[in-house]
Amino acid sequence: MSDIPSELKFARSHEWLKQLPDGLAEIGISDHAQHALGDLVFVELPEIGRALGAGESCAVVESVKAASDVYAPVAGTVVAVNDQLRHTPELINRDPYGGGWLLRLRPEVPGAEAGLMSASEYGVLAAQG
C-alpha cells in the first residue's frame, strides 16, 4: 500500500478530496479502494454543472469484479471531469491520487471539507479493511 498523501481529506466511503488553490475541490478514490476493486474498465462521470449534495452518488467506477458508486464528499457544483478516464480508466489503478482524479467541484460551503477524515485517520480505517 502506497503512502497516503497528507494534504488530502477522506470520506468513509473511500473518496479523497484535494483542496485546490482556486477554491475548487478535486475528488478521486483512494489507493485502498482501487486496490479492492481491481482493474477498472469503465468510469461514468457526471455532467458539468450538475449540483451535488454531500453524500450524493456522482460517478460509477466499474472493475472486472464489480461496479461501485462514488459519492460526493461535500456538496457542490461539478466544474470539470477527467475525460482521460473514458478511454484509460486504468489511470485510477496506476495513479489514484494524481492522474486518476475523477472530478472537480466548486464547494457549496467553503470549508465543508473540515468534516472529513484526515489522511492518518483514513489510514487507520483502510488498514481495518
Next chain:
Amino acid sequence: MVDFGGWDMPVAYGSQIEEHHAVRRGAGVFDVSHMCIVDLRGARSRELLRGLLANDVARLNVPGKALYSCMLNDRGGVLDDLIVYYLDDDFFRLVSNAGTRDKDLAWIGARAEALQVKLLERRDLAMLAIQGPQARERSAALLTAEAAWSVLELQPFFGAQIGEWFVARTGYTGEDGFEIMLPTAEAVSVWQKLNAAGVHCCGLGARDTLRLEAGMNLYGNDMTEQTSPLESGLAWTVALEPSDRDFVGRAALEALRARGPEHKLVGLVLDERAVLRSHQRVLVDSLGEGEVTSGTFSPTLERSIGLARVPVATGASVQVEVRGRQLPARVVRVPFVRHGKALISLV
C-alpha cells in the same frame, strides 16, 4: 484472497487483466490444487461410470484419453461437471470441482461399493494449469529430454503418467496447455521455476475471464442441480446412444427432450459501456424473461460478455437490465475467443 470451496485462493497476484493477456499471448500458471482428484480402481470401474455419467466412457479406448461429462441427479439436474481419464481397464481418474467434493464423493461412493470399485481421493497431489500459446514448451523445459518429448507428443485431451507427474493436455482457458498433477511437495518449486521461465502467475479472476471468453460453463453459475445439460449448452456432452445404456438422469432427459426444453443457454455481447453480471434480468421481446448466469468484462474483446439462460425461441438480440437501465445485448454463439482470436464481430 477469497474463500473458494474451502480453499484460500487469490483473485489476482497483480493486475487481473495482465494475467489474462499473459495466457492469451504467452503463458500463465494457475494453482488449481483445489480441484478434487479421485482415482477409481476396480475391474467394474467402467461399468460404474457408464451408469453415473451423462457422457459415455465407452468412448474411451486409448489409455490416457479424457472425456468431459456431467454427473446428473434423477431429475436430470447437474450434480457436477468433471473430466474423466481412462488409464487402464481397472483404473480411471476423475477431476471435479472443489465446492462439490463432499457431495460427489458420497454420490459416487454409494454406487461404487456394490461394484467393488475403490475410490481414492488424491489429496497428496497438487495441480498446476499452465496455459497459453507458449505453455507447452515452457513446461517441457522443466523436464528431462525424454520426459519432455513424451509430454510434447500428447494430443489434445490426452494425459500421461510421466514419472511422478500426471500431465494432461487439457485446460479451462481456450488456449493450448497442460494441467499437471504432481506431488504436493514439488508444487512450490515447480511454480517458482515456471515463474523464472517467464510464466505469469494467474489467479481466480483471470481464470474466470478466460473460461468465459472460451464459452466454458462454471458449475454453480451456468448449471446447477436445478438445470439440465440440455438447457445449459451441454447437449453435446450427453450420450443418449446407445439407447440401452442406463445412466442416472437418463429418463428425465428423455422426457425433457420429448416435450422440448423451455430454456437455452446463450452467449451475450454488450456493446455499451457497462458490464454483465450474474443474476441480471434478461428481457426477450414477447417471449418473457431470462437471467445472466455469468458475466464479466472481456479483456480480449474490450467489452462485456456473458452467458444467459433465456427462452428457447430467443433470437438475435435481447435487453439486459444493468444497474437500473435496459441495454441491448447481442445473442452470439460461444466461444467468444479461441486461441487468442476473437470469434465474434466487433462493431
